[in-house]
């Protein structure tokens with residue numbers, strides 16, 4: 268395709284020759300979505316024909332869609348768990364993938380309380396890198412001049428473990444930041460970060476954040492965009508600034524580095540960046556010393572054109588706070604990805620968050636879609652009668668689907684658990700609104716707590732009330748993001764059978780901690796290692812409150828026979844009702860237990 272035809276494409280003129288190529292690639296992939304998908308599937312099946320998994324389903328040498336769909340079941344992580352455990356334990360035979368498993372990616376989705384382990388292969392890094400390489404060319408169509416400055420991105424690695432068989436297990440971004448693809452990325456004037464690699468790659472989250480913030484402050488005039496992966500991460504950085512600006516200003520005034528930053532490679536690299544600048548230190552003290560932190564992002568980084576953070580899905584709850592700190596700067600949600608596979612990108616990244624649609628890139632994996640119609644019987648009920656899944660090119664606008672993927676790394680017809688709604692097409696590739704992740708009740712950061720986990724946590728904690736002859740008669744929950752970090756609030760209605768011996772504050776605080784101990788490992792990691800979730804809070808409400816809640820729901824049209832207590836609330840009038848009935852509040856007194864997971 269000539270550059271001319273890209274100029275007339277709906278995406279507009281590219282900023283440079285490199286961008287033109289990237290945009291051309293997007294055009295080619297999306298114009299030929301169906302045939303690209305057919306080829307991707309054939310390639311995946313051909314190379315993996317002799318894996319234990321595909322041989323088990325007697326696929327033979329077939330690589331066509333019909334045979335694939337008729338023989339291969341739609342599965343969840345739990346179905347694959349025994350095979351994944353064998354790989355983790357060191358079985359190097361081609362179980363799922365003919366290519367050797369290079370490492371495990373630890374998803375923030377959990378299974379039996381632990382992060383899911385996604386096997387991946389070396390070449391997937393290139394596929395992820397390819398998707399990243401498309402983001403700035405698209406952004407450059409909407410925001411000009413991004414080559415004239417830098418991006419202040421707060422990027423972090425997390426702890427990694429080894430499986431019993433010796434494979435590394437770590438989050439996908441940790442894998443990416445530690446890869447040669449990231450560390451040795453060629454200089455690109457449109458993609459220069461203020462954070463040095465040494466800071467991003469420091470495993471200590473305080474030292475990493477401190478250094479990234481310090482560099483961002485030194486380069487405040489150059490910063491054109493401010494970002495983190497998710498909205499919660501950017502707000503954590505703001506909170507960090509609130510807590511540490513005095514020390515940061517001191518470092519800038521003296522040109523020396525806080526002694527709490529001990530990492531040798533950071534100290535070495537910062538030696539070339541630090542310089543005494545009393546003007547800048549005065550400025551920071553003046554801005555941060557004010558009680559009012561409204562628009563702090565644009566006050567400190569005045570040339571910021573947009574925030575680069577995901578605010579779709581569960582992260583939408585942070586939009587008002589981000590608007591407060593940034594004076595309503597545009598919030599660009601650029602991509603949609605997971606540990607299993609990187610899916611696609613937003614071709615209109617400066618649009619309003621409520622209008623974000625992600626275009627799935629047909630070259631990333633083979634995609635199928637399970638219609639999400641609760642009334643129909645299209646849900647997967649047995650492995651033997653596969654449901655009718657729809658191909659990428661044949662989706663209907665306005666309908667909701669659950670994403671099912673077949674990847675190069677050896678997941679076949681795997682249910683990701685995301686519900687997407689088709690909003691339109693770019694050429695012949697569908698675009699999706701991210702509706703929700705299935706079964707997630709509460710989420711503050713990357714944690715995802717479902718109803719069963721909350722129920723188990725309440726059951727565990729309420730055992731501590733036995734000595735008070737008290738039980739929890741009803742409960743509901745709320746993700747409170749008014750303060751940073753946010754925290755879980757659990758409303759409890761108690762039945763105390765012995766009013767002379769009702770539960771003490773100490774006991775209820777222990778209940779908070781017992782709940783935290785019972786929640787999954789991602790929650791506990793956020794609490795302990797990332798400090799991205801605050802102490803869990805129990806709000807005890809007056810007797811009869813949940814009956815009032817039911818009366819309220821019925822007054823708004825709920826059926827009295829079908830009414831169920833909502834296990835999570837966010838609707839303001841309900842929150843107001845609950846909060847007006849609170850008799851006492853209790854916070855978890857200490858951190859729950861968390862250590863990097865051992866895989867057995």
Ligand code: AMP
Nearest residue numbers: 374375579580602603604605606701704
């Ligand atoms: P993980 O496996 O921990 O990498 O989490 C991946 C999940 O995060 C996806 O399956 C989605 O549920 C969610 N996610 C990723 N990107 C987005 C996005 N742009 N908008 C909303 N949710 C997202």
